[in-house]
Amino acid sequence: MILRVEGLTVDFRRQGGRGVVRALDGVAFSLARGESLSVIGESGSGKTTLLRCISAHVAPDAGSVSLFGVDLGGADRSRLVALRQRCALVPQDPYGALPPSLTVLEAVMEPWLLVRGGRREGEARARSLLEELGLGEELLSSKVRLSLSGGQRQRVAVARALILEPELLLCDEPTSMQDASTRGEVLEMLCRRQRAGMSMLFVTHDLFLARRAAARGIVLHRGLLVEEGATGGFLESPRHPYTRALASALPRLSPLIDGSG
Amino acid sequence: MTVLMRRWSFWCLMILASLAVFGGELFDSPPGHPVASPFCKPLWLSRDQPPTIELRLTTEEPELSLDWRYSPPSGLSIVVEDSTGDTGRFVEIARPGETPIHLAPLRGGFRADGRDIAFKRSLGLPPFKDASASLFAAHGEYRLSVTGTEGFEGAVVIRLEGGRWGLLGTDQRGRDVAALFTAGVRVSLIVGLFAALLATFLGTSLGLAAGYIGGWVDSILMRLVDLLLSIPLLPVLMALAALWGKGLWQLVLILSVFSWMGTARTVRSLALSLRDAPYIEGLRGLGAPAGYILRRHLLPETFPVLLATMTLGVPGAILSEAGLSFLGLSDPRVISWGRMLHGAHSFGAFTAGAWWLLLPPGLGISLLCLAFLDVGKFLEERVDPRLREART
Amino acid sequence: MIEIRNLSVTYARAAGGEVRAVRGLSLTLNKGELCALAGESGSGKSSALMAMPGLLPAGTKVEGEILLDGVDLLAMSEDALNRLRWRRIAIVPQGAMNSFTPVITVGRHVEEVLRVHLGLTGRAARERMDGLFTSAGLDGTYAGRYPHELSGGEKQRAAIALALACDPDWLLCDEPTTALDVVTQKGIIDELKGLVGSRGLGMLLVSHDLPLAASACTRLLIMKDGELVEEGAPAEIVARPRSEHSSELVNALLRLEREGAP
Numbered sequence: 007m008i009l010r011v012e013g014l015t016v017d018f019r020r021q022g023g024r025g026v027v028r029a030l031d032g033v034a035f036s037l038a039r040g041e042s043l044s045v046i047g048e049s050g051s052g053k054t055t056l057l058r059c060i061s062a063h064v065a066p067d068a069g070s071v072s073l074f075g076v077d078l079g080g081a082d083r084s085r086l087v088a089l090r091q092r093c094a095l096v097p098q099d100p101y102g103a104l105p106p107s108l109t110v111l112e113a114v115m116e117p118w119l120l121v122r123g124g125r126r127e128g129e130a131r132a133r134s135l136l137e138e139l140g141l142g143e144e145l146l147s148s149k150v151r152l153s154l155s156g157g158q159r160q161r162v163a164v165a166r167a168l169i170l171e172p173e174l175l176l177c178d179e180p181t182s183m184q185d186a187s188t189r190g191e192v193l194e195m196l197c198r199r200q201r202a203g204m205s206m207l208f209v210t211h212d213l214f215l216a217r218r219a220a221a222r223g224i225v226l227h228r229g230l231l232v233e234e235g236a237t238g239g240f241l242e243s244p245r246h247p248y249t250r251a252l253a254s255a256l257p258r259l260s261p262l263i264d265g266s267g
Numbered sequence: 268m269t270v271l272m273r274r275w276s277f278w279c280l281m282i283l284a285s286l287a288v289f290g291g292e293l294f295d296s297p298p299g300h301p302v303a304s305p306f307c308k309p310l311w312l313s314r315d316q317p318p319t320i321e322l323r324l325t326t327e328e329p330e331l332s333l334d335w336r337y338s339p340p341s342g343l344s345i346v347v348e349d350s351t352g353d354t355g356r357f358v359e360i361a362r363p364g365e366t367p368i369h370l371a372p373l374r375g376g377f378r379a380d381g382r383d384i385a386f387k388r389s390l391g392l393p394p395f396k397d398a399s400a401s402l403f404a405a406h407g408e409y410r411l412s413v414t415g416t417e418g419f420e421g422a423v424v425i426r427l428e429g430g431r432w433g434l435l436g437t438d439q440r441g442r443d444v445a446a447l448f449t450a451g452v453r454v455s456l457i458v459g460l461f462a463a464l465l466a467t468f469l470g471t472s473l474g475l476a477a478g479y480i481g482g483w484v485d486s487i488l489m490r491l492v493d494l495l496l497s498i499p500l501l502p503v504l505m506a507l508a509a510l511w512g513k514g515l516w517q518l519v520l521i522l523s524v525f526s527w528m529g530t531a532r533t534v535r536s537l538a539l540s541l542r543d544a545p546y547i548e549g550l551r552g553l554g555a556p557a558g559y560i561l562r563r564h565l566l567p568e569t570f571p572v573l574l575a576t577m578t579l580g581v582p583g584a585i586l587s588e589a590g591l592s593f594l595g596l597s598d599p600r601v602i603s604w605g606r607m608l609h610g611a612h613s614f615g616a617f618t619a620g621a622w623w624l625l626l627p628p629g630l631g632i633s634l635l636c637l638a639f640l641d642v643g644k645f646l647e648e649r650v651d652p653r654l655r656e657a658r659t
Numbered sequence: 660m661i662e663i664r665n666l667s668v669t670y671a672r673a674a675g676g677e678v679r680a681v682r683g684l685s686l687t688l689n690k691g692e693l694c695a696l697a698g699e700s701g702s703g704k705s706s707a708l709m710a711m712p713g714l715l716p717a718g719t720k721v722e723g724e725i726l727l728d729g730v731d732l733l734a735m736s737e738d739a740l741n742r743l744r745w746r747r748i749a750i751v752p753q754g755a756m757n758s759f760t761p762v763i764t765v766g767r768h769v770e771e772v773l774r775v776h777l778g779l780t781g782r783a784a785r786e787r788m789d790g791l792f793t794s795a796g797l798d799g800t801y802a803g804r805y806p807h808e809l810s811g812g813e814k815q816r817a818a819i820a821l822a823l824a825c826d827p828d829w830l831l832c833d834e835p836t837t838a839l840d841v842v843t844q845k846g847i848i849d850e851l852k853g854l855v856g857s858r859g860l861g862m863l864l865v866s867h868d869l870p871l872a873a874s875a876c877t878r879l880l881i882m883k884d885g886e887l888v889e890e891g892a893p894a895e896i897v898a899r900p901r902s903e904h905s906s907e908l909v910n911a912l913l914r915l916e917r918e919g920a921p
Contacts, residue, residue: 048840
């Protein structure tokens, strides 16, 4: 198990001191090497807090996170830094995910230069990643701030996360701003890596994307893990009322053709 | 760049900067030296007043004529520059319609001033009236000459003090106002630029430290900012000027120390917001040292702010310097526009009606400040495209 | 009926040059019909929607005709358009739910519209307001609440209530469900569908989410790069897309819906 989460509880103090908000309530699951897991959740479900606990940016109020066999709660700073180099996060907001003053190529290379060094190798890796993600050559030398659309930023953020070849990739809605055509490409690329041995935690609110990204998934609602199982099952036979509501509310094209819509 | 060149402020600043650098070449004597009588009007004003004229009679040019159409000059001086002794010759003056009379002996080292009673008596002029007034009472053509020039190797300098001089007249000490103005540009620009630069540097570093490091560093720095902001600037500047001395660089230092706070606050809030950006958090998590993050990421983000605050800080510094100088708190040896205004105010420019002493430095200060403000606006538009769209 | 004939919208770029957001768009909207305009970002759908009530930024070049019951909206004076807005054509713009004034209650927002555009005050205004909130699926307690106290979905419903204040004939909604939860999205769409039925409104819904647009509307329009590439019944378009772009799009989405995990 490269990731084990047990009884994870995180509380945030409300602004103005009016009590606490329980972002995560006793969430528990595990992830094996080379496996991917979909985390289905919407805003307010605690999904972002979960990812930030796993990357050790948030300390839990109860429960534990064990990453690559190391308990994050007891690890010192240098240990955590070493762990984070093996586990990368693609943030939800593409506008905060990239340094605005760097060029696209530099932005992707930066983690490599920081951790490994070796400019030439870093540049080669960055170029191949960007090409794989379908970002044209002409974008590579333009500044992040100026020329990228939301969808392009998301893809650059994915490249930036992948350059250190993480063993675990945490993605928070990495395709939300993509057009339907490019969404498939990014997913395909991530699944290719997963088949090659990278574990992935894929957060989304779209059950179809969740099914495409991983065979197994968990459903988060208001900080609670309400359902766990096969992602296909969430669509076909959801058990928890929230999952059911989600499945029925998801807009679909198929019913229009099948005549049931 | 071409867009910048379309703005009036660019050309204004270029002209003033050239004046600051090359202005000294335009004038013969250093700006602090008197060149004419006090409170001379500019040449282009009241044409009936005589200009200050200096005539040189030399071996090549022993005769000069003067078409005098003004009121009599206020002073007269004659200096004979020659190493030979008494040649027995004379300097003559022929008044309009009269025969030439001896003005002065052509003897090396001879000096006479129109106020010398002995001089007046030698010419038979009334003793209590200025010689120049008696001599040049009438309008018409005057001829000044030297009787014979053999053996004479020098010059006779005859100076008629008028009421007009130069482009901008003279001040209470007879110094050329145009020269003073040019010297003042330099001081204003130096003080303005350096004070703004230093303040920006201080504000940026302290603001970044407060915003990024946070904790007690932030608290201490922000309390310091509050403290400095609540202190009224002028009394403190006056006290410090009295304590530390009135040198130019002391002034720059003092002005910077009291104007970095605004920049610090802005930069601090920028640093606070950036500190929690996902990419910064990610870099920190990967072990990037704070110095790297500050240098590579936070500092470039502050450049737009800095550029604008710097160009807007310059007018502030210029005005502060002008104000202090006007109050007499600056180095009296340093010529600045504020100092000129101080001189004008303290030494009777108002009563003398010498508006040419007040307008140039006053307008100069306003113009320089407005030019910087306009450039600041231009830079803000450049940096923030949203403001640019609003214009079109 | 709103008829758009050969509409072109061209923006001036700040750095110089132009962007043609809409090229030669022609379409018809009928009352009692929920029409959805779908397209990817940059397809020009929002520009087309904003052209109708004349709400494009100053300096934008607009060519063509937009006929509301035969009268060209693009040729109207600003005064005439002002009288039209809210009363005949109402808009729920993009991000409407975040555009409430934070310091006054939601009810005050509606009261102000009623007072300015219909001259209603006091009891008449309050009664009408209750009716509006009910139409939008909110109960009466919402009138006294501040915008920050409402959830995203509730704010969007309040924005719809605001748009319906003067009982317009036409409702134009730009991305009314973006940034909302999936379940809330469905609620809003159902609400909008109901309004078309109960009030006989003509509605134009703009969305980048094709499945959402297709499942909400009775007539689907797809735009790409400023041009209309697809028009017809949603089932028809999904089953037999005519343009290359829409068939790529539809196929990609259907594949996602039908395929299992890798």
